[in-house]
Amino acid sequence: MGMYVYQVCKGMKLLAEGVDDLGWWIDPKTGRRLENATYISDNEEARRGYAPHELKGSSIYTYELRLEYSLELGCQGRDWHDVLAAMVGFDRDNPDAYPADGPFVELLHNNYSMATFGPSAARKLVADFDAWNDRASKPQESRYDDEFYLTYWGLRACFAHAATNGVVRCHWQMP
Numbered sequence: 180m181g182m183y184v185y186q187v188c189k190g191m192k193l194l195a196e197g198v199d200d201l202g203w204w205i206d207p208k209t210g211r212r213l214e215n216a217t218y219i220s221d222n223e224e225a226r227r228g229y230a231p232h233e234l235k236g237s238s239i240y241t242y243e244l245r246l247e248y249s250l251e252l253g254c255q256g257r258d259w260h261d262v263l264a265a266m267v268g269f270d271r272d273n274p275d276a277y278p279a280d281g282p283f284v285e286l287l288h289n290n291y292s293m294a295t296f297g298p299s300a301a302r303k304l305v306a307d308f309d310a311w312n313d314r315a316s317k318p319q320e321s322r323y324d325d326e327f328y329l330t331y332w333g334l335r336a337c338f339a340h341a342a343t344n345g346v347v348r349c350h351w352q353m354p
Contacts (some may be wrong), residue, residue, distance in 0.1 A: 181353040183250040183259070187337050188217050189345040191233050191234075192231075196237050207239075216241050219295060219346070229297030234346070247350075248337040250330055259330050260287060261322025266314060277292075282307040286334075301341035308335035330339060 191209025194216060203218040205211070216320050219225070234240075250259045259272065269277050269287045277284060285291045285300055296304070308315075308331065315331045341347045 181351050183349055184350050184352045185250070185334060185337050185347055186245065187248070187250040187340045187345055187347045188240070188242035189340045191217075191240045191344050191346065192242075193235060194239045194241050196238045198237055200237070203239055208243050213239065213241070215243070215245070217245075217346070219271050222266045222293075224290075224293035225295045226258050228285060228294030228300045229346070230299050233297040233299060234295070240346075244340070246337070246340065248333050259327065263287065263331070267311065282311060292349075295346050296338070296341060297346055298342055298344060301345065301347060303339040305335060305342055308338070 194213075198218070199205065200218055200220060204213050204216065206213050216239055217236050219229075219234050219236055219240060226236060262268075263283055264271055264287050267282045267287075268284070269281070271287075273288075275289045277288065283304065285294065285296060285304060294300075312331075312335075316328050338347055
């Protein structure tokens with residue numbers, strides 16, 4: 180069984196623009212494998228999470244720090260995102276009924292599933308985590324409180340790392 184992993188890269192610097200996503204990990208100047216680098220896609224799904232003035236699509240960025248935040252803890256077999264959705268009133272069966280700027284929409288709506296979250300989206304999500312912290316930290320029916328809140332706190336830290344010159348992506352990881 181796999182799990183969701185959020186990856187944050189912090190301290191981003193543009194290395195090269197107009198790069199094809201095939202072979203992006205090779206330094207266009209030296210021909211050597213890049214270390215501490217990531218590719219920012221220009222596809223529509225990726226662009227939903229970052230503003231054009233923050234990042235350039237089809238580009239390689241180097242970074243100073245990369246961390247991963249696992250949702251391995253889960254919520255006793257439930258997807259952590261489902262528990263978050265229930266807490267904020269996001270209907271997974273009717274996502275378009277939720278406000279486009281609603282709390283945690285970037286983490287819950289399928290339109291953002293392949294997004295790269297830049298600094299402005301990260302700041303918005305940190306504000307959401309802060310605004311909902313009281314409710315998330317209190318025991319509520321049908322939620323596995325300790326596991327849920329530990330992950331909630333960890334993802335807040337993840338997005339806080341990206342709030343200034345960073346990016347966050349979510350992917351599915353097999354064990």
